[in-house]
Amino acid sequence: MEIKVAKHAGFCFGVKKAIEIAEDVAQGNSGKTYVLGQLVHNEKVIKNLEANGLIFVDNISDIPQNAVTVLRAHGEPGTTYQSLEKKSIVKGRNLNDATCPLVTLVHNVAIKLKNNGYEVIIFGKHNHPEAVGTSYHLRGKDTFIVEEPEQAGLVLDYINKNNFEKIAIISQTTMSVYGYKQLIQNINNSLNEKFAEIPLSMRNLDAKYGFVDTICNPTKQRQSDTEDLAKECDIVIVIGGKNSSNSKELYAKCREFGVESHFIQSEEQLQKEWFDGKDKIGVTAGASTPDYLINEVVERIRELYSDKKEDFAQS
Ligand code: SF4
Incomplete structure (x- = not known):
């Protein structure tokens, strides 16, 4: 059995930078730090960041006057900046803009x-x-x-x-x-x-x-590497948040090539029977998936394979 992880998989530089900015701001701020919208389309990452004190809100009305605020990598319309300014939240003071270049x-x-x-x-x-x-x-x-x-x-x-x-x-x-x-x-x-x-x-x-x-180039690299996996593997596991547009594209790419593929958010969703009779397993992940989630999936696949060997030896 061989597990091939796509060369370009997981966090892109834009998402990495946005998370770094949010963590640094929260660390240096004795009060509450607000993030407008999902910083990254990945439920586990958001939960970890919440545990580190960041508060995620979907509406500007939920951000208090003058609060330290972070904007995510996706880019905001000008109306967002105008509404925040009315709450005395402005760049260079308490507004930290993580929009990807x-x-x-x-x-x-x-x-x-x-x-x-x-x-x-x-x-x-x-x-x-x-x-x-x-x-x-x-x-x-x-x-x-x-x-x-x-x-x-x-x-x-x-x-x-x-x-x-x-x-x-x-x-x-x-x-x-x-x-x-x-x-x-x-x-x-x-x-x-x-x-x-x-x-x-x-x-x-x-x-x-x-x-x-x-x-963007990170998207292109992830799609092209996934295409290579789809061509050469018996099964491809795509890891990504349910709302992650780029992860869904990777899954669609696998389906386009007709390879058996599964779109998962974390290693608990892997099922032993998916790997029956499969020798070459591909693993890829969208730009909002952290390395640790990819590693957990790879580790779990190895465990499932060693379980299968034991089942076989006992039968
Ligand atoms: S997917 Fe591309 S545009 Fe979006 S944050 Fe990553 S690098 Fe930037």
């Missing part, structure tokens, strides 16, 4: 496209905090968001119903690389003038239809 990059891309006359469409998840944050720089709640490549028809309807001079598509950082390609291809199949890639340098903003590859 790669999310800020997407915001900058969106703003530049908009300022150059583009109607900007997001390939992302409607309720994902990152898509909500990016939408703020576009049309707010009315920003057109497309979730699946199969919804290319909706994009075409939107284009046909409106008389936009220029249209650009950008992506949430954690979406499927393959899905994004598919979406563009599906749209282009019905257009005479095709969507062409605009480089991240944002030179050449003259094209009528363009798309920018804003999926």
Whole structure:
């Protein structure tokens, strides 16, 4: 039996940094430290942080006036900063912003496209905090968001119903690389003038239809390593929080390749019978999964295998 752990698995640098910031702030603060929203989409990590004194709230109304506050890596709409300012919570004093620089990059891309006359469409998840944050720089709640490549028809309807001079598509950082390609291809199949890639340098903003590859590199690395595991393993275990968009993409990638795969949050969910007749086991994890959870899963798989050997010897 061989267990192969994906080279790029678990916490990305953006999530690591956000957790470091939150822990440092809580340690240096004698009062309460609030975090707006789930700092990371992983239930176990959140519980550990709560045990270290951090208080997670979903609404700004639950944060007291003047409280020390941390913003997560996903990026916030400008309205968040405005509402916090009304509570005397401001950057440089008691507001600690852990927005990932790669999310800020997407915001900058969106703003530049908009300022150059583009109607900007997001390939992302409607309720994902990152898509909500990016939408703020576009049309707010009315920003057109497309979730699946199969919804290319909706994009075409939107284009046909409106008389936009220029249209650009950008992506949430954690979406499927393959899905994004598919979406563009599906749209282009019905257009005479095709969507062409605009480089991240944002030179050449003259094209009528363009798309920018804003999926972040850590996401790409995790998807590509998972694809390799799906091709060479008999079974792949994907570890990630239930709400983790990038972990769900890794699971979808395994299913796309037809390999038996299971999406779990922790080692207790592993079942012995999954491993019957399996020699090569792949383990991967989304960007919000800490190393210790990956190690616990690997350890538990080894234990299940040694139990199986004993069962076999006794029978
Ligand atoms: S997934 Fe990408 S954009 Fe999101 S926090 Fe990690 S590195 Fe940053």
